[in-house]
Amino acid sequence: xxxxxxxxxxxxxxxxxxxxxxxxxxxxxxxxxxxxxxxxxxxxxxxxxxxxxxxxxxxxxxxxxxxxxxxxxxxxxxxxxxxxxxxxxxxxxxxxxxxxxxxxxxxxxxxxxxxxx
Amino acid sequence: xxxxxxxxxxxxxxxxxxxxxxxxxxxxxxxxxxxxxxxxxxxxxxxxxxxxxxxxxxxxxxxxxxxxxxxxxxxxxxxxxxxxxxxxxxxxxxxxxxxxxxxxxxxxxxxxx
Numbered sequence: 431x432x433x434x435x436x437x438x439x440x441x442x443x444x445x446x447x448x449x450x451x452x453x454x455x456x457x458x459x460x461x462x463x464x465x466x467x468x469x470x471x472x473x474x475x476x477x478x479x480x481x482x483x484x485x486x487x488x489x490x491x492x493x494x495x496x497x498x499x500x501x502x503x504x505x506x507x508x509x510x511x512x513x514x515x516x517x518x519x520x521x522x523x524x525x526x527x528x529x530x531x532x533x534x535x536x537x538x539x540x541x542x543x544x545x546x547x
Numbered sequence: 548x549x550x551x552x553x554x555x556x557x558x559x560x561x562x563x564x565x566x567x568x569x570x571x572x573x574x575x576x577x578x579x580x581x582x583x584x585x586x587x588x589x590x591x592x593x594x595x596x597x598x599x600x601x602x603x604x605x606x607x608x609x610x611x612x613x614x615x616x617x618x619x620x621x622x623x624x625x626x627x628x629x630x631x632x633x634x635x636x637x638x639x640x641x642x643x644x645x646x647x648x649x650x651x652x653x654x655x656x657x658x659x660x
Contacts, residue, residue: 439587463647475637475651482647521589525647533597535580535639535649536606537590 433457434522434538441543443512450497451507451541453522459483463525464505466496469540470518478520481505509543517545549573553638553652560628560659568623568655570638577642579621580605580649581613583634590637596621628659 435454443449455464466478481489481496489496497506509516522538554569570579578597582590582605592605594613602613610632612624621640625632635656639649 434589436589465648467651473635473654475639477648477650480647523590533578533595533603534592535595535641536592537582539587539589 433536434524436522436538436541438541439539441541442546443509443543444546445514446511448508448510449512449543451509451520451522451543453505453507453538455503455505455522455524457503457524457526459526461526464496464498465523465525466494466505466507467521467523467537468516468518469521470515475521479507512545514545514547517543519543551638551640551650551652553636553655555655556653557656558658560625560657562628562630562659564628565624565626566628566657567625568636568638568657570621570623570640570652572619572621572638572640572650574640574645574650575618575642576640576645576650577618578640578649579615580639580641581611581621581623582637582639583607583632584637584654585634593623593636630659633657633659 462483464481468476479491479494481498493510495508519540521540525535551572580595581593596602596615599618638652641649
């Protein structure tokens with residue numbers, strides 16, 4: 431069974447607007463971690479933001495925030511004030527096994543975001 | 548800072564040939580991972596290691612072997628390459644002492660013809 435679902439293969443957003451990338455996950459663990467990575471066209475994987483399953487506050491890192499809804503098992507990424515440099519592939523990932531440092535680190539299929547000038 | 552380094556960056560193999568991909572990290576991380584990335588499928592875990600001398604299977608281990616003889620190195624081997632193994636391979640490392648996120652290498656683009 432797929433553990434991470436990203437239902438949006440591609441998204442478009444106008445420059446300076448906000449955009450939400452969807453992610454739902456499936457786990458029976460009580461302790462787990464959720465991550466978002468960015469992959470620009472150059473290919474490297476860039477860590478953006480992390481949310482622990484016990485964290486009560488939604489994580490924020492600059493223009494990135496993670497909308498964590500535990501009961502719905504969703505961990506959507508919100509990018510505010512989009513920039514042309516945000517055009518990239520975005521992956522949602524989950525870590526389970528032994529809390530936030532578990533060995534099982536799985537990724538979703540990704541969403542390609544295109545920022546329009 | 549080197550971080551995670553993968554060797555080689557590109558390779559073309561003929562069906563049936565063998566090769567080894569090398570991943571080296573200089574962050575003293577405990578955990579290391581090998582993923583393959585295919586269009587529309589995200590990153591899929593091939594094998595991982597939680598420490599020197601230990602390895603475990605991930606989601607798609609068939610056709611691959613790994614070894615972690617030294618803490619800083621994680622080798623991925625293809626004994627008899629097949630066209631289905633054409634992919635981009637990523638190595639990653641992490642450690643509880645440095646935070647939950649994994650750090651990735653630059654990737655290796657492998658084509659099997």
